[in-house]
């Protein structure tokens with residue numbers, strides 16, 4: 001289980017983005033420019049989650065039982081709880 005929430009941060013001048021397990025009370029500074037980074041949003045799935053993969057189309061598969069989306073690093077469907085079987089590549 002990953003319990004820390006991950007956030008997308010951006011350096012305002014360069015537009016460089018990074019994803020970190022951030023503490024919402026801290027200010028994060030860009031390594032190159034030294035400027036404070038803007039918080040763009042939280043990464044799905046929200047912590048705590050059994051999956052480490054962000055919700056994006058390349059990380060998702062369809063559960064063969066219920067047809068709902070599930071992250072590819074999960075063995076059990078988060079919607080119906082059934083074992084999804086090996087991934088076809």
Ligand SMILES: [Zn+2]
Nearest residue numbers: 063066077080
């Ligand atoms: Zn399912």
